[in-house]
Amino acid sequence: MRYQKNDQVCLKITDMGNDGEGIGRTKDGYTLFVKDTVIGDEIEAKVIKAKKNYGYGKLMKILQPSADRVEPLCPKAGPCGGCQLQALSYKKQLEYKQNRVRNHLERIGGFTEIPMEPIIGMEEPYHYRNKAQFPVGKNKEGRIITGFYAGRTHSIVENRKCYLGVPGNEEILNRVIHWMEEFHVEPYDEKTGSGLMRHILIRYGFASGEWMVCLVINGEKIPAKGQLIDALTDLPGMTSITANVNTRRDNVILGERILPLWGQTYITDQIGDVSYQISPLSFYQVNPLQTRKLYEKALSYAQLQGNETVWDLYCGIGTISLFLAQKAKKVYGVEIVPAAIEDARRNARLNGFDNAEFFVGKAEEILPQKYEEEGIYADVIVVDPPRKGCDQALLDTILKMQPERVVYVSCDSATLARDLKYLCESAYRLEKVCPVDQFGMTVHVETVVLMSKVKE
Ligand code: SAH
16 A cells, blocks of 8 residues: 555564664555664654655654664764664664675575674774764854764764764863864854864774874964964873865865874874874774774685785775785785875885785776786685775676685675675675674674685
8 A cells, every 4th residue: 555645654663774764564565764763663653755665754653662772872863973773772783784784695696595604793882983073163152063963964963972982082172172262263164165173083093092183174274283282282192183284165074185283194003913004094994993803804714825816906005905915925905096005005014014015096907907918816806895896897807817715895785795696696606704893883884705716
């Protein structure tokens, strides 16, 4: 049956969507998406938009709350756009993520037997992020505020105490905002393009204890610079204070130029036994504890004995490449962003790896080119693409090169399933699948997969 706007319906929530909205079906099979509900809730909802096969509803009443419903730790969890799953117990979040990966592999990948390992969850699903970018603005009364954007908007929900970030962020924000108030430093106004302070970027090295503060400014100069530095440098571990110049009118947070203000322009951190230098502009995994587990899984799937040649495609700053370099004869990394490759080369030197080599370019162009022109070889290929997954030209080259094993690290199980289908219809077999939760309280999930070449 098709419903109309304003109809009242009762339903049980059985799944959750990409924005954390609950999904359920009415008795007669009509699917409704309802915000502010979690798996297991029995609810009454009002239809606010009705399409042929599905619609959107507004929560009117919880008839029977889910046994997995919990009180969010953060009082701002509702309006803030950062977390979607805080009202669901962490145990249930993990189950939901594991099911999502399984569903995608079945529905999109067409797999029936899925060699799934249990999802690797976090010991502490809060306070795991080593990086936060806080927008700065003014509230209606004209007071300077900082926090996070409300979901899908640019209005700031005031919050200096984010439960996903490290507790030390709050004190840094208090000091920067206090300094702004005292020295009349104006926040940037998106509408008019006036004002100086756009974002406060904070990074913390979980292993090293080093702090980085980078103020993103709409200009070239910081007023009362000495007082700013005095306000921050007595914090234990403070290592790097910089400004980033961004005078553009668009939404991109960071500009290209870094102005050193105090200390180094980078901090150092370790994942496992590998050290990384991280500048304000570098990409670096935001949850280093889970990243370590993710990479250890990828490394164990690669089954390296010490004489292998490995290609790490979409290698970023070489995080996985250097993990592999500990065990392989030779590792080649490919990445599209030139600055990331500079970081990768520096990180290889810093750790004394002389068996890692990096190329700038598109994976789907570099790999075929090296294969056709130089006849390169791979025992193992590792891919860690962005959400849209691998380009087909790359998958075709993998099929031609026929490495013994392919390890796929994915941040989107839908495109993962599509790519696995393509490889496994041809020469590969799905051996192992392991979801890893890198982002508790959010809907995101990473997955590591091992495929091996089918022997003729
Ligand atoms: N493996 C890295 C980063 C993975 S994120 C790590 O763990 O740190 C995906 C990376 O793919 C990003 O660094 C992005 O810049 C890069 N990328 C996107 N499209 C690409 C392409 N076509 N070829 C190569 N790299 C690409």
